[in-house]
Amino acid sequence: MSAASVAAGGSTTALRLRSLTWTVFVPMVVYGIGSGAAAPMYALRALDLGASAGLAGVVVALSGLGMVLTDLPAGRIVAVIGERGAIAVGSVFGVGGVLAAIFAPNVAVLALGMVLNGAAGAVWGLARQTYLVAVVPAGDLGRAMSTLAGSMRLGFFCGPFLGAAMVHVLGPNGALWLQLASTALAGVAMAAIRSADAAGATTARISLGAVMIEHRRTLGTLGLAALLTGAARAARLALLPLWAAHIGVSASTTSLVFGVAGAVDVLMSYPSGVWLDRYGRRATGVPSMILFAAGFGVLPFTSSVLGLCVAAVLLGLANGVSNGLIMTVGADVAPDAQRAEFLGAWRLTHDIGMFAGPVAVGAISAVTALGAAALALALAAAGGAYAMHRWFPGVIGHTPQRRPGHDEAG
Structure with a gap:
C-alpha cells in the first residue's frame, strides 16, 4: 500500500480511514490487548521477586522513564530508517522487555525490562504518528489520530478480561505471555506498511x-x-x-x-x-x-x-x-x-x-x-x-x- 494510494483511498473519509484498518488500527488493538492485560501484573511480578510495595511502584514507573529517554532518539530512528524499520526496532525492544520481565531472576532485570517496554512504546508511537501524518489528508487528521489512539485504548480496555484465564493458570506471567504474543503479532502486521516519508531519507539530517x-x-x-x-x-x-x-x-x-x-x-x-x-x-x-x-x-x-x-x-x-x-x-x-x-x-x-x-x-x-x-x-x-x-x-x-x-x- 503506497502513501499515495492511502491518501487517495476513496472519495469519503470513511473509505480513506478504512484503508488503514489492517495495517494500523487493528494491530494497535492487538498491541493494546497485551499491554492492558500486562499493565496491572508488573507490580505483582515485582512483589514476587521480593520488592517492597514502594519499590514495585518505582519499577512500574520505569516504563514511563523509558519513553522519556527514547522519545528524541526515536525521532532520529524514524528519520533514518523509516516507519517500517522503526516498527521492527520497536518490536524488538518490546519483545526483549517482556522476555526480561518473564524470566527476570531479580528486580534489577525486571526494571530493565520495564525500561525496554517504555522504549518500545516511544519508537512504535512515533512511527505510527509520522506515517499517518504523511498519508492522511490534513482535513481528516483528527479522525485518523483519534482512531489510532482509540484503537490502543480499546485493546487496553479489553486486555485484562481476555488475559484473566491465563493469569488464573500461570499467575502474573500469564498476562506477560499474552503481551509477548500480541507485541510480536502486531509488529508483523504493521510491517506491511511502506515507509511513507521517502524524501526524508535524502534530506540532510540536523541534530536533535x-x-x-x-x-x-x-x-x-x-x-x-x-x-x-x-x-x-x-x-x-x-x-x-x-x-x-x-x-x-x-x-x-x-x-x-x-x-x-x-x-x-x-x-x-x-x-x-x-x-x-x-x-x-x-x-x-x-x-x-x-x-x-x-x-x-x-x-x-x-x-x-x-x-x-x-x-x-x-x-x-x-x-x-x-x-x-x-x-x-x-x-x-x-x-x-x-x-x-x-x-x-x-x-x-x-x-x-x-x-x-x-x-x-x-x-x-x-x-x-x-x-x-x-x-x-x-x-x-x-x-x-x-x-x-x-x-x-x-x-x-x-x-x-x-x-x-x-x-x-x-
Whole structure:
C-alpha cells in the first residue's frame, strides 16, 4: 500500500480511514490487548521477586522513564530508517522487555525490562504518528489520530478480561505471555506498511538539539499544554485507586468503577476526532482540560462509591475527549523537512508529563494529604485549559503552520 494510494483511498473519509484498518488500527488493538492485560501484573511480578510495595511502584514507573529517554532518539530512528524499520526496532525492544520481565531472576532485570517496554512504546508511537501524518489528508487528521489512539485504548480496555484465564493458570506471567504474543503479532502486521516519508531519507539530517532550539517557542507554548495533558492523564490512574482505598472502597468495586470510566473513555474516541476536524483543536482541548479539572477537583469531596464513580467518569470523559488531540496538534505544526525529529521532541513534552504526574501525586501526598494532590492536579489542568485557549489552533484553516502539499488543518 503506497502513501499515495492511502491518501487517495476513496472519495469519503470513511473509505480513506478504512484503508488503514489492517495495517494500523487493528494491530494497535492487538498491541493494546497485551499491554492492558500486562499493565496491572508488573507490580505483582515485582512483589514476587521480593520488592517492597514502594519499590514495585518505582519499577512500574520505569516504563514511563523509558519513553522519556527514547522519545528524541526515536525521532532520529524514524528519520533514518523509516516507519517500517522503526516498527521492527520497536518490536524488538518490546519483545526483549517482556522476555526480561518473564524470566527476570531479580528486580534489577525486571526494571530493565520495564525500561525496554517504555522504549518500545516511544519508537512504535512515533512511527505510527509520522506515517499517518504523511498519508492522511490534513482535513481528516483528527479522525485518523483519534482512531489510532482509540484503537490502543480499546485493546487496553479489553486486555485484562481476555488475559484473566491465563493469569488464573500461570499467575502474573500469564498476562506477560499474552503481551509477548500480541507485541510480536502486531509488529508483523504493521510491517506491511511502506515507509511513507521517502524524501526524508535524502534530506540532510540536523541534530536533535538544533531541532529543539529552532522550535523552542512551539515546544515551550503548545508543548506546555501537551505536558499538562500528559500529567493529567497519567495522574488519574495513580490517584483514583489511592483515593478509593482512602475512603474504604474494596478492590473489586474499584475495578468496576475503573471499568465504567474506561468504557466512557473508549466510547468518546471517534467523536473526539470528528470534533477535532470540525471545530478545531482549541474547541476540543479546552473542554477536555476543564473536565480533568472538574474530576480532580471533586474527588477530595467524595466519600462514597457513587461520588468516586462520578469523579472517575468525569476523568474518563476528559481522557476520551482529549483522545488523539496531542498527536494531531503535533502533526499540525510539524515541519515536513524535520517531521520525525520534531515529533520526537513533541512527544517528549507529553511523556515528561506522563512520567511526572504520578510522581507528583506521591510527592504531594507524602508531605501534605492525598486530597491536596487532587486539588493541585485540578489547578494544573485549569492551567492546561488556559494554555490551550491561548496557543492551540482554532477552526480548520487557522493552524500556526501550513503543511506543504495539504490544506491547512486547524
